[in-house]
Amino acid sequence: MKFIQWLMPLLISAFGFATAQGLVNNGPDKREVTTLVDNITSSSTLNDLLHYALLHNPALDKMAKNVQSKIATANLSSSLPDPIIRYGYFVNEVETRIGPQQHRFGISQSIPFPGKQGLKKEIGLKVAAADSALWEQDRLNLISQIKQVWYEYAYLIRASDLMKNTLQLLNYLEQVIRTKYTTGLTPQSSLLKIQIEAETLKDRLQDISDMDISLTTKLNTLLNRHLNAPLPSPDSIRIYPVDLNDSLWHEQLITNSPILSELQIKMEARESGIQLAKKENLPSFTLGIDYIFTGNAQNPTLDESGKDPLIATISMNVPLWRGKNKSRVESAHANKQAAASEYQSMKNTLIARLQTALYSFRESKRKINLYDNSLIPRMQQANEVTRTAFEAGAVDFPELIDSQRTLLEMQLILEREKAKYNQHLAELELLIGKGLPKEGN
Numbered sequence: 001m002k003f004i005q006w007l008m009p010l011l012i013s014a015f016g017f018a019t020a021q022g023l024v025n026n027g028p029d030k031r032e033v034t035t036l037v038d039n040i041t042s043s044s045t046l047n048d049l050l051h052y053a054l055l056h057n058p059a060l061d062k063m064a065k066n067v068q069s070k071i072a073t074a075n076l077s078s079s080l081p082d083p084i085i086r087y088g089y090f091v092n093e094v095e096t097r098i099g100p101q102q103h104r105f106g107i108s109q110s111i112p113f114p115g116k117q118g119l120k121k122e123i124g125l126k127v128a129a130a131d132s133a134l135w136e137q138d139r140l141n142l143i144s145q146i147k148q149v150w151y152e153y154a155y156l157i158r159a160s161d162l163m164k165n166t167l168q169l170l171n172y173l174e175q176v177i178r179t180k181y182t183t184g185l186t187p188q189s190s191l192l193k194i195q196i197e198a199e200t201l202k203d204r205l206q207d208i209s210d211m212d213i214s215l216t217t218k219l220n221t222l223l224n225r226h227l228n229a230p231l232p233s234p235d236s237i238r239i240y241p242v243d244l245n246d247s248l249w250h251e252q253l254i255t256n257s258p259i260l261s262e263l264q265i266k267m268e269a270r271e272s273g274i275q276l277a278k279k280e281n282l283p284s285f286t287l288g289i290d291y292i293f294t295g296n297a298q299n300p301t302l303d304e305s306g307k308d309p310l311i312a313t314i315s316m317n318v319p320l321w322r323g324k325n326k327s328r329v330e331s332a333h334a335n336k337q338a339a340a341s342e343y344q345s346m347k348n349t350l351i352a353r354l355q356t357a358l359y360s361f362r363e364s365k366r367k368i369n370l371y372d373n374s375l376i377p378r379m380q381q382a383n384e385v386t387r388t389a390f391e392a393g394a395v396d397f398p399e400l401i402d403s404q405r406t407l408l409e410m411q412l413i414l415e416r417e418k419a420k421y422n423q424h425l426a427e428l429e430l431l432i433g434k435g436l437p438k439e440g441n
Helices: 001-024 048-054 056-076 116-182 188-223 246-258 258-279 322-391 395-433
Strands: 086-096 099-111 285-294 308-316
Touching: 048 116, 048 188, 048 258, 056 116, 099 308, 116 188, 116 258, 116 395, 188 395, 246 258, 246 395, 258 322, 322 395
Parallel strands: none
Antiparallel strands: 086 099, 099 285, 285 308
16 A cells, blocks of 8 residues: 555556657648659659659658657647656664654656646647648649749740751751752852751750750759659640639638748747746646655554654745746747738738739730730741742742741740740749639649
């Protein structure tokens, strides 16, 4: 019975630790990226690349593990401090009426003022939630970066195809002009001009090839693959009309932006920090039990000879220096105000970025409609007329080459604006924190 009495606090403390450990194991859901894509092939799509990147990105995995660690730490903060076990040996035995005191054994448990541990856990979980929002922002950043590079890469593929097609046409025209030159129907200058035009186009193709190597390296880096690993080649740049008005853009930004969510959670955590700072001025208690081993009395006839005393103790700290806690509360208020200012500043910055992205998005959309539906069809028609007239000898070669060059430049502008359209769309999705609904999708 004597040992059971001092063992109880230790058992209670151990039970508390086990309960906290259970909370860790059954805490907030751990973020996991699941996908059916575990390899990149020549037929992979952009979505396949995004799934692959999310599955294999080491930075995201590190942040997810950090969030799990902070959740576990927050849950543990609600448990009681470890109990303290004490042992004392009487070098000089203290002789008492019932016998000499020889050993002293004690155990104590510190108990914070009610509410302190709960606030610590609440703050810890909010810090973990803020880090989780940062994880989400980094996930969106990765998706946006991959889209930005992918559409630049897609533009280079399309530009290369258009230039190669034009180069084939120039090679054909060179043969026509060479035949005319040998028969004296066209001057040598026309032959030299088309050869110069072809060499210039070959040089542009070489520039594109060099840029393609750079973008391949950058994209594979984002995918966490070997730098020279082969990538799929998109055969076109698709345009998805987006059905969302300006008021919804702003509403989605305020509601879904992980950056704003992280700052909002930080404000809430610092509000809890104010409450905790106020409670620091309240005492904590320590409960304890001391057991003294006593030898037999010199008079063995005493009924209480050798009886071991059992002492129950209680103590508390005295928060006497109130000025120290006042400074602690003032610091907590200042931290919350700083977080509120940071939130407002970031909100203003994001809204400004949204307005710029919206303008750029609409500008690309306008140019796509202009070139795809008006300028290029007319230029193709004009180019065909000029080419027919050249073959009939009705127009000179410079007029034909100018017409072909203008058509190529218009086609390149269209492909560039298609790429920019999707890049601006990726920026908008990054700002509002989610993918946008697309018509026909």
